Amino acid sequence: MDGILAIDQGTTSTKGIIFTTTGEIITTSRAPLHQIYPEDGWVEQDPNEIISSVLSVMTDCYKRSKEQGIRITSVGITNQRETTIIWDKTTGFPIYNAIVWQDRRTAKLIQSLKNQNLEDTIKSKTGLMLDPYFSASKITWILDNVPNARNLVKQNKLMFGTVDTYLIWQLTEGEVHATDVTNASRTSLFNLTTLTWDDDLLEIYNIPKNILPNIKKCTDHYGDISKTFVGESFPIYGVAGDQQAALVGQSCFQEGQVKSTYGTGCFALVNTGSKILHSKNNLITTISYQLQDTLAYGLEGSIFIAGASSDWLLDNLEVINNHSEIEQICRSTPDDHNVYMVPAFTGLGAPWWQPNARAAIYGLTRQTTKNEVVRAAIESVAYQTNDLITAMAKDGVDLSVMRVDGGMVSNHWFLQFLSNITRLQIQKPANLESTSLGAAMLSGLGNDTISSVDAIAGNWRSSFQTDITMHIKERDKLTHRWIQGVKATIAYHSD
Numbered sequence: 184m185d186g187i188l189a190i191d192q193g194t195t196s197t198k199g200i201i202f203t204t205t206g207e208i209i210t211t212s213r214a215p216l217h218q219i220y221p222e223d224g225w226v227e228q229d230p231n232e233i234i235s236s237v238l239s240v241m242t243d244c245y246k247r248s249k250e251q252g253i254r255i256t257s258v259g260i261t262n263q264r265e266t267t268i269i270w271d272k273t274t275g276f277p278i279y280n281a282i283v284w285q286d287r288r289t290a291k292l293i294q295s296l297k298n299q300n301l302e303d304t305i306k307s308k309t310g311l312m313l314d315p316y317f318s319a320s321k322i323t324w325i326l327d328n329v330p331n332a333r334n335l336v337k338q339n340k341l342m343f344g345t346v347d348t349y350l351i352w353q354l355t356e357g358e359v360h361a362t363d364v365t366n367a368s369r370t371s372l373f374n375l376t377t378l379t380w381d382d383d384l385l386e387i388y389n390i391p392k393n394i395l396p397n398i399k400k401c402t403d404h405y406g407d408i409s410k411t412f413v414g415e416s417f418p419i420y421g422v423a424g425d426q427q428a429a430l431v432g433q434s435c436f437q438e439g440q441v442k443s444t445y446g447t448g449c450f451a452l453v454n455t456g457s458k459i460l461h462s463k464n465n466l467i468t469t470i471s472y473q474l475q476d477t478l479a480y481g482l483e484g485s486i487f488i489a490g491a492s493s494d495w496l497l498d499n500l501e502v503i504n505n506h507s508e509i510e511q512i513c514r515s516t517p518d519d520h521n522v523y524m525v526p527a528f529t530g531l532g533a534p535w536w537q538p539n540a541r542a543a544i545y546g547l548t549r550q551t552t553k554n555e556v557v558r559a560a561i562e563s564v565a566y567q568t569n570d571l572i573t574a575m576a577k578d579g580v581d582l583s584v585m586r587v588d589g590g591m592v593s594n595h596w597f598l599q600f601l602s603n604i605t606r607l608q609i610q611k612p613a614n615l616e617s618t619s620l621g622a623a624m625l626s627g628l629g630n631d632t633i634s635s636v637d638a639i640a641g642n643w644r645s646s647f648q649t650d651i652t653m654h655i656k657e658r659d660k661l662t663h664r665w666i667q668g669v670k671a672t673i674a675y676h677s678d
Contacts, residue, residue, distance in 0.1 A: 189626070191619040267281065268349045290530075422625070423622060510597070537676070601649075613646040
């Protein structure tokens, strides 16, 4: 039997999954990944740990494939986006830790660019907000703060990459320095119209062009994995950022189809087809995917804290013993608890874009227990999603159904509350590994082991879906109080 290996390099773990060409899972492997918090708002990872985790799951999947008689025909890669790595191409060693997408250290640099009235220029070219979230300011920070970095650039010794690029370079043993259009579109250096690196943007951020990777389509060939690692070489076809890969995995190939992924953060991405739709409501315009004969754009809303709130409840606040008990706590907590949590641990993403905001809890009384706080944390994810859906509607995107995936969707209470707040039918897929599946499907399309997107869409199945059960007046009351909490949080941190 033939199989496609998907490498899914995420924020908190790396997964390797071998799929059949029709999307069934053959075998899986997972390796945890640590985060480093040097200062408030700073988030880093060790690039060596990232590549080690990838080699671990790849080796594990390869061994299992040999035991089961599976032939790996190609490898697809998907990754946490925006996370920034710069390395010395002569040694292969990073000159600094990976700066993770959640990191907010460049807020002052971003504000200085806003003060120069550059936001409209940047947004018109990239579709992105001017925010520390994206890669460009992270690159600038590394080049300006790592000793001798600028001199190494002049000597043509440094390379930049988002995680996909770094993995490809390492796995091909330095043969290929490339990224795909979806990851490139998250750097704030990529022109959405020309599909190239933009010289004006490079000048704004003071970034030299010689450190940037080549840009390819999602289904292109990205070189071959060296035999050094498992004794056999495999072609890399299919590369996309995690949210775009999930869009493919959820078979959202039609204009107006939307998926929302609930992992560390939450990311709602709607396919807008062949047209660039510039948001007037603080959403991101991005690339959904580029196949050999199709380019699809998208509108995205990015929430920095979703499942990470559950981690905070477990690891920091210590009010739960494990993640699995959250659903029962939510079900047993009265609906009229009146506690609201704004989880701005690393700022607020779309549609607010407030990097300096920090988390707050409202409505606490002497009667409040830990259960109300737990439920408020989970409810906050639905409220934040509704902010995104509302912005999409204002931009002219009419939605009735949303496909969901990620760790949080195992909580069916959350999915029902999400449906009630967003006023959308929520569909949970039978295959919950949407991101990895998308990488595998792109790889199959590139390597011609999968015939078409229609073949992919024909295999998609729902395992759970909702109907709206909350009265609109009750929903409006809840969302009104949420907005009050967000505005109060922003005001508190406005100085």
